[in-house]
Amino acid sequence: MTEADHQLSIEDISPEFIEALTWESYEKKPQIDGIKREKVKCHLAEDGSFSELVRLTKDGLLELEEIPPFRLRQINYSEAIKGTTKAWHLHFEQDEIWYIAQGRLIVGLMDLREDSPTKGLVMRLILSANQPELLYIPRGVAHGLANRSEETVKMFYLVNNQYDGSDEGRLPSGTVVGQDFWEIQKG
Template identity: 35%
Template sequence: MGSIDGVVKKPLVKHSDDRGYFMELLRKDDAIYGSFGQASLSMSFPGVIKAFHYHQLQDDIWFFPSGHAQVVLHDMRKDSPTYRKTEAHYMGEDNSYLLFIPRGVAHGYRVLGLKPVTIVYFTNMAYDANQPDEYRLAYDDPQIAFDWSTKSR
């Protein structure tokens, strides 16, 4: 597994004191920002797999503020130097960063651990139910062939 072209991780910094913490997520002057379309929040229960889908016009920026997730990306862009590459990211409350997912990269996640995961995501387009820019693939799509099982050591 290698780094997929155009995917960007933005490390996040927690500023903690005896009252709690503060963390800046996304700023309009961030290199990964692009333009604003929509911000969304979703929660998934332990063991759930939400995969795969991709967009032709929309870029996503993902953040998991609570819980833990295995995020899997697969490059569907025929003109990309990383076409058909797959990579996994382990994101969540103990590993905080933003993940920029460019259009044409299939993405999905599996909830890890025994508690729900929360995802906050930003897109460069607002969702349009009449013309959804969302193309689905099965979580076990044979062309991606990702093994979602947890390996014991």
């Protein structure tokens, strides 16, 4: 029998550590109705890389597999410096698609829609340029972000309505979830 064949059990762990031992859960977490994530293909070459973020149809709609029909009206660029928390934002007349070009963010989502099957559900996820994807956030879902990395995060977000300050609702960052929500959670 080789060392690799030896089975280890909880009884083989020193008793002083057993009570402190925890297990990471990889179960799929509940998802807010309407939130969509779409992977972005990144083509690597010796001299760099190329990613196609979106295509537009002849009618001006984004052509995506996972994200519902989306008429692009504005493209925005934002940076979040180290330590930034921006939350919660809410829109009644626009949906958003987020893309992280550099860095990684903690993203919070909270379903505030009265008639939604997931009303009140809160999600927390990580968006990172290391695993490029698009995140679709429908209107009525409060959203926020926190940068707990050492670098400035650079992101683009696409919207299907032009900016109108009267459609920019805000809630305090600790609403419902508390301030710890925006901190790094050890697994």
